Structures are given as structure tokens and as C-alpha cells.
Amino acid sequence: MRTRRRQPEVPAPQSPWNEIVPGLWMGGHEFRGRTGQLEFAVVHDEFDLVQTLLRLPGHGPDQGVEHHVWAIPDGPLDGTQLAGVIRLAEAACEALDAGRRVLVRCYHGYNRSGLVVAHALVRRGHAPEEAIRLIRSRRSPWALHNELFAEYLRAGLSTARLLEELAE
Secondary structure, eight states, rough: OOOOOOOOSSHHHHHHHEETTTEEEEEEEEEEETTEEEEEEEOOOOOEEEEESSSTTTTTOOTTTTEEEEOOOOOOOOHHHHHHHHHHHHHHHHHHHOOOOEEEEOOOSSSSHHHHHHHHHHHHTTTTTHHHHHHHTTTTTTTTTTHHHHHHHHOOOHHHHHHHHHHH
């Protein structure tokens, strides 16, 4: 399965990860460092739970750190993929409720991670548009630039999942 489209016009983020709300971080596997060069974002033990939507070898986390991997494309998702996104958001909320630090990451830390983080925020009482604005202000204006993912959030992931399953 192809999980990442080439998008040369999308700039790499300026940091490996950003805190969206206390304890909930969003990030990627690559960022533009202080020198202007691309650098790998490698997770060690900075977080208690790492959720990875695009797994690249050598990017961590360290052994002993809870790690959930659910590879999905940065494009249309089927019902099973949406169910996985919902489960990751639920697990992130449970970890936050327990006072744990959570990182959700994909390639740049814009779309796939944004979908999970936004759904977690919606579960915690934010309106979809408010969650999208918060993510864009804290991570990057490029966050959730995949309009399909923003539409999934506006419709509600459970509704989007049901519609996708009916279409299959």
C-alpha cells in the first residue's frame, strides 16, 4: 500500500513536533532544522505513547515506549482505516486522561496525524472547525491541508466510516 504522496510544494515543518494541547503533540519524521537542511525527527523516550501513521525504520521510539502503528494513506480512507483512526484518537484521549504524554506522527505531521489529533480534540469537546484552527495555529498552516480529511472531521469520523463502508 502506498501511504505517502509526493508533494514537493508542501514545505517541511520547522520543528519535529509541536504541542497542540497540554500533553498532546503532533509531529512527523522529517523537519527543516536551524541550518535550513532537512533533518530526521527521531523519537526516543520523550513521550509515553507514540502513535505512528507512517512507519519509517530508525525513527523510534525507544524500546519500552508504548507504540501504536496504523499505516494509512494521505488520501481517501476506507471504513477499516477510519475505524483505526477512531481507535487511535480514543487511545490518545485515554492516555491524556491518565496524565501521559502523547505524540501522534506521520510524515510531515500535517494530515494523517492531524486527523487523529483533531478527532481526539473533538472527542474532548472541541468543534471540528475549532480543532482544525487550533492544530493549524500550533503545528503549521499546512496542517490538515488535505481537504478530504477536513471534510471527514466536519461530517464526523463515525459518519464518514459508515458512509465509506456503505460505498464498498
